Amino acid sequence: MKRSQSLMQLFGLLTALALVLAACGSPNPVVTEAPSEPSSATEAPTTDEGTEMDMCYGAQPGDEVTLLYQWSGAEEESFNAAIAPIVEACGLTIVPESSRDQALLETRIESGDAWDLVFWPTVGPIGSYGDKLIALDTLGADAANYAPAWMASGNGNWLGVAVKADPKSIVWYSPVNFDANGYSVPTTWADFVALADQMVADGNVPFAMGFESGDATGWTASDFIQDILLSTQGSAYVNGILDGSVAYNDAGVADAYGVYAGWATDPAYAVGGAEGSLSTSFSDAILQPFSDPPQAMMVKQSGFAGGAIAAQYPELEFGTDFSFFHFPGADGVQGGADWMMAFADTPAVRAIVAYLTSAEGGAHWAATGFGLSPNSGSAGNYADPINAALAEVLAGASAATPDIGDSIQPSFGSAEWRAIVDVVSGASSIDAALAGAADAQAADQGN
Template identity: 30%
Template sequence: MTKRTRLLAALLLLALAAAGCVNDAADDGEDEAEAAEATEAPVDEEADLAEEGADEATEAPAEATEEAGSEPAEDAAALDAEVPEGYTHLAAALAGEYEGTSVEILSQWVEAEGENFSATLADFAEATGIDITTEGITDYETVLNVRVEGGDAPDIAQVAQPGLMQEFASAGHLVNLSDWMDVEQLSTDYSEAWTDLTTYEDDTYGVFFRANTKSIVWYPVAAFEEAGYEIPETWDDLIGLQDQILADGGTPWCITMEHGDATGWVATDWIEDVLLRTAEPEVYDQWVAHEIPFDSPEVLAAAEQVGEIWFGEGHVNGGGTAIGATFVGDAMNPTFEEPPGCWLHRQAAWIPDFWPTDPETEEPLYTPGEDAAFFFLPGETPEDRPVLGSGDMFIMFDDRPEVRAVMEYLATADAAMGWIEAGGFISPNSSIPPEAYSDYASSQQAEILADATVLRFDASDSMPAEVGQGSFWSGMVDWVAAEGGNTDQVFADIEASWPS
C-alpha cells in the first residue's frame, strides 16, 4: 500500500480535541484491565475442531509474521483518516495517547493476503506509534482454539465463522464491544445482514472487515473464446457447457479441497450454493438454524446434484483422488496449460493469489480478467441470481485502550482502503463508494452482489462450530473418499453430531 499523507490539518484538531475528552476514559479502561484478570478455561486437550474456513480465506502452508509499523508519527496528522465522532479511542490514538504500546492480531491470511493486510495497517501504526504485529498462520482454527483455551489468546483475531465467535462469546473469552464501542456508528456503516452476524445474546462481539462472493466460476479466457464456448445464463446451460467440454475431449472441472485442518470446506460451499438454487431461501435458513434436520430431503438432493458433477466420469481433473489430495490453492493451475487441463473452477475471488508465478521474480504470470475471468454461477433462470457469500470479522480478547483504538480503526472505511487499492478485496462497510473498486475481481463481485436476488451467508460458518467447522467438513472428506456413495450415511452422521 502506498502511503497516503493527510492534507487536512483539521483532522489533527479533531483528533486532539476528541482525545482530550477521552483521556479519563482511557485511564479508566487501563485501570479496569489491571483490576480484572481474564478468565480462561484450562487446557483439556488440543482442540479437535480440525477444520478451519478459508473464507473462508485460503492460506498456503506457511507462517507469516508482519510488523505493520512501530515508529511513532511526528504528529498525529500522518494518516488521512476520518474519525467518526463516537470512536473516541481512535481519536486518542491519532493524538498519540497510545504511542509505544503494542497490539497483536492473529489471522489466517498468509502470503499475498497477509502482506496486504499488514500493509493496510502500516499508516495507522505509523501515525499512532502503536506497534501492530500481524501474524498469519496455517491450521488456523486449531491454533486459535489452543491459544484461547491455554490463556494465551491474541489481542485481536480474525474469524470467518459467526458460529466460532458465538462459541468464544458464550465461554466468556471475548470483550463485549457493546460495553464501550459506538454500535450506532456500526449500524450506520454496516447493513443489518452483517451486524446481525456479529451479535450474541443481543450484544456485539465482532466487526466485519472483509466480504467475499463465492458464487462465481473461473475459466480461461482465450481458450474459452477459441473453443466457441458461451457464458452460461442458467443451470441447464452450465451442465450443457460441461457436457460440451467433455464431448470435445476436455476435462470440465478443476476441483481440489486439501487444506490442512480445514479440508472439506470446498465441498460444503458447493452444497450450500446448489441448495440456494434448488430450494427456497427459507429452507436454507431453516437448515442453518437446525429447524429442519441436517439430512433433510432438500439437502440430500443438493448433495446428489453436486456429486453428479464431482464424481461423473471424466468430470474433474485427476478424479476423486486428486480432489481430496490436492491443495485448494493449486486447483486452477492446470487451467493455464495449453490446452487447458481443466476449464471451470468454482471458487471465490482470492484464488488469483495462488496462480503460478515467475520462479525468479515471483511476479504473477497471469492477470485476472485477461488470462482468466469468472462468471456468475447461474440459477434456474437468468433472472434467478442467488448469491452465497462469506466474510471475515475481527473479535477482541484483551480490553486495553490501544486494542480498543485498533478495533475502532478496523471498523472504518479508511482501514479497508489500502487492501482495496491493492486489489482482490471487498469491504462490507457501506460507506465505501463503489468507484473505490478498480480491479477486475472486486468490481465484478460488487456488481454480482448488487444484482443478487437472494443473499445468504455461508451456512457452515453460521452453524455451531462443532458442526460447521467440524463434522460437516470431516463428513465431506469421507464423502469424497467414497465418491458420493455414502451420502445418506454421511449426512445422517452429521445430523447426529448437532449439539443438543
C-alpha cells in the same frame, strides 16, 4: 469535531505514508512514540489537538494493542498497510501473533489471557465466548457501513464484523476457450447443467475439482454443494442448515449431493473422476482450466483464485484470457470472511475498531489491495481489476450467506467435509453419510 470528519482530514495524508511503510517495513509493525521534532521524511501529519484526540479516543503514543490473526507473509504485510494510518496517527505499538491453532485460541481465552483484538476466519468464538467479548458499537464501530450479513451478533449485542471477505459463489473460466467452443456464460441453474452436458458431448471435461487440503480436505466440495443449494433451494434454506431448522440429511441436501457426486466421480465431467477429484489439491485444480491444452473448462473456486491464476500465468489478461461468472441461479452469494472481535476496551482498541469500520478505513483497505472489504467505503477504491470485479459481486448480491463450514462448530464442519469425501470415494452412500453429518449438526445445536 465529529470523528468521521477527523478521519477524512487525516486519511489522504496518511494513505501514502502507510503504503510506503507496508512496502518497506517489517511485517510486524511496532510503532514507538513519535519524536517531538520529526524529520521531513517521517513527519507525522499535521493535526490540531482536538482532531488527534478524537481519532485516537485518548490513546497515547506507545499504547499497546495485542492482535491475533492467521495472516502471514504478504497477507500480513497488507494487513499492516491497512491499519498503518491509525497506528501512525496515534503512535500505537502493535503486538501481533499469527496462528491458525484453534487450541491456542481457546486456551488463551479460557485462561483470561485473550488478545485485545482477534481476527478469525469463522464466527465460532462469538458462539463460544460471547460473554467475554465487547460490543463493537460501544467501541465506536460504524454499523452504517455494513450490510447485516457482515455483522455477527451474540447475546443481543454486535460482537463481530467482517473486515475481509471473499465471495465463493464464483466459477472461473477462459473466455478464449468458451469462444472457441461456442459456449455462452450460463445465467440459470438449468443453463449450467445443460452447459456441462454439452461440454461432455463435445469431448471437453467441464470441471476441475480438487478436494485435497490436508486436515480440511473436502471444503472445496462442501462449498460447491452450498452453491448448488443456493441455486436449487435458496438462501433461506441454507440459513436453515446454519441455525439447525433444516437437517443436513434433508431431501434438498441429498439431491445436491447426488448432482455433485455424479459430476465428481465421472471422468467425463471431472478431471480424473473420483480419484482425480480426491487426490488433486485445491490449488492445482484452480490452474487446470488455464493450462495448455486446458484440462477442464471451469473451476468453481473463491475469489482468491484470480490471484493464483495471475501469478501462475502472468501472460494471461484478466477479462480476456481468464475471468469468472457468478454461480448460475444462486440466490445471493456464499462468502467466507475474516471477523474482527474485541476482548478488551481500551482507547487504543477503540481507535483501531473505529478506524477499520469507518468509510475512510474501508477505502484505505481497498487501496492496499488486501482482498475485499465488506465496508461500503471500499467501493470504487480497488486498483486491481480482479478485486474491483469481485467487489461488484459482493455489492450486487441480493443476499449473503456465510460458508457453512466456516460458520458452524468444528465437529459439524468436519462431518460435513467427511460426508462428501466418503460419498465420492465410495466409502458411504449419500443417505448414510448425511445421517452422520446430521447427527453432528444436531449435537452442535444441543439437540
